[in-house]
Amino acid sequence: MMSEKSFAIEMKNVTKEFKILNRHEGLGGSLMDLFSRDYRILRAVDDISINIKSGEIVGYLGPNGAGKSTTIKMMTGVLEPTYGEILVNGNEPYKNRVRNAENIGVVFGQRSQLWWALPLVESFRLLKDIYMIPDQNYRQMLELYQSLVDIEPLLHKSVRQMSLGQRTLSDILAAFLHDPKIVFLDEPTIGLDVSMKAKIRNLIKGLNQKKNTTVILTTHDMGDVDALCQRIVIIDHGKMIYDNDIAHLKQYFGSYRTLRLRLEKSGWKEILVDESKTNVMSVISDYQKNEIVKDIKLEEISTEEVIKKIYEGAVA
Ligand SMILES: Nc1ncnc2c1ncn2[C@@H]1O[C@H](COP(=O)(O)OP(=O)(O)O)[C@@H](O)[C@H]1O
Numbered sequence: 001m002m003s004e005k006s007f008a009i010e011m012k013n014v015t016k017e018f019k020i021l022n023r024h025e026g027l028g029g030s031l032m033d034l035f036s037r038d039y040r041i042l043r044a045v046d047d048i049s050i051n052i053k054s055g056e057i058v059g060y061l062g063p064n065g066a067g068k069s070t071t072i073k074m075m076t077g078v079l080e081p082t083y084g085e086i087l088v089n090g091n092e093p094y095k096n097r098v099r100n101a102e103n104i105g106v107v108f109g110q111r112s113q114l115w116w117a118l119p120l121v122e123s124f125r126l127l128k129d130i131y132m133i134p135d136q137n138y139r140q141m142l143e144l145y146q147s148l149v150d151i152e153p154l155l156h157k158s159v160r161q162m163s164l165g166q167r168t169l170s171d172i173l174a175a176f177l178h179d180p181k182i183v184f185l186d187e188p189t190i191g192l193d194v195s196m197k198a199k200i201r202n203l204i205k206g207l208n209q210k211k212n213t214t215v216i217l218t219t220h221d222m223g224d225v226d227a228l229c230q231r232i233v234i235i236d237h238g239k240m241i242y243d244n245d246i247a248h249l250k251q252y253f254g255s256y257r258t259l260r261l262r263l264e265k266s267g268w269k270e271i272l273v274d275e276s277k278t279n280v281m282s283v284i285s286d287y288q289k290n291e292i293v294k295d296i297k298l299e300e301i302s303t304e305e306v307i308k309k310i311y312e313g314a315v316a
């Protein structure tokens with residue numbers, strides 16, 4: 001495959017299949033499994049082609065089991081594609097794992113890659129040695145970190161003593177420390193409270209802007225998408241079902257409005273109205289037949305609803 005210099009990641013017809021053993025019941029079954037050739041093939045990623053430009057933040061979305069993590073594992077060189085080709089910074093990740101690692105950073109959800117018992121700053125010093133980060137770059141990076149998020153209180157804490165949010169924050173800082181060209185974040189905000197999510201989004205955005213780092217982000221949180229991603233790629237059952245700007249997507253649903261009604265007895269109700277088919281006033285008066293409407297808000301379709309529509313197959 002020809003490498004286009006301008007692309008950080010190129011995937012061409014990438015498929016990943018897992019061989020899954022069909023298990024047999026009981027003790028005899030377990031014995032049979034030892035010698036069994038009774039496999040089925042699970043296609044976790046199915047013929048995906050994408051090109052990602054350097055400096056982009058791409059939201060890689062899809063329901064549970066869609067194949068997001070498997071894709072990221074192939075991009076980071078943990079798994080080898082069954083078919084197709086991947087180039088990350090011009091390298092084949094699986095075949096050049098060491099070289100690939102120099103140019104990428106990775107955060108996998110709640111699994112920390114830091115040394116548990118060490119104060120964060122000691123983990124950073126180890127990473128500095130491992131990646132041979134020059135003193136000056138290291139200092140500048142810590143200064144940049146401090147300007148984006150208050151890291152001082154974290155530096156002398158061991159990861160073990162940290163809250164989940166602080167740990168995630170530390171993991172993200174560690175992933176960016178050697179100034180990699182691409183950072184992969186797999187569900188980074190899962191389980192975090194609102195203020196920590198905001199902090200982390202701010203940090204990712206700031207690092208992307210200052211360092212032009214390409215970011216591949218998987219998330220279920222549409223707040224992450226709204227705050228960070230221009231472009232989204234959606235996969236379902238291993239297949240890509242959407243790849244475009246989020247703005248383009250909202251335009252597609254331009255006639256949709258989110259109508260929020262505060263009803264006297266049942267509180268806030270949220271109704272998605274397609275104005276090309278239904279009149280908003282008629283929806284409101286329908287509600288008024290049964291209850292007193294205390295407040296009305298009309299907003300554009302939310303990212304959450306847009307994604308839901310796509311999962312339902314609204315966009316071909
Ligand atoms: N190592 C593996 N062996 C067998 N099946 C796997 C393996 N890893 C993932 N899968 C299966 O592949 C599919 C995609 O998984 P995954 O990529 O983790 O999805 P996502 O990250 O989108 O939730 C799922 O059906 C999952 O059970």
Ligand SMILES: [Mg+2]
Nearest residue numbers: 068069070186
């Ligand atoms: Mg996953």
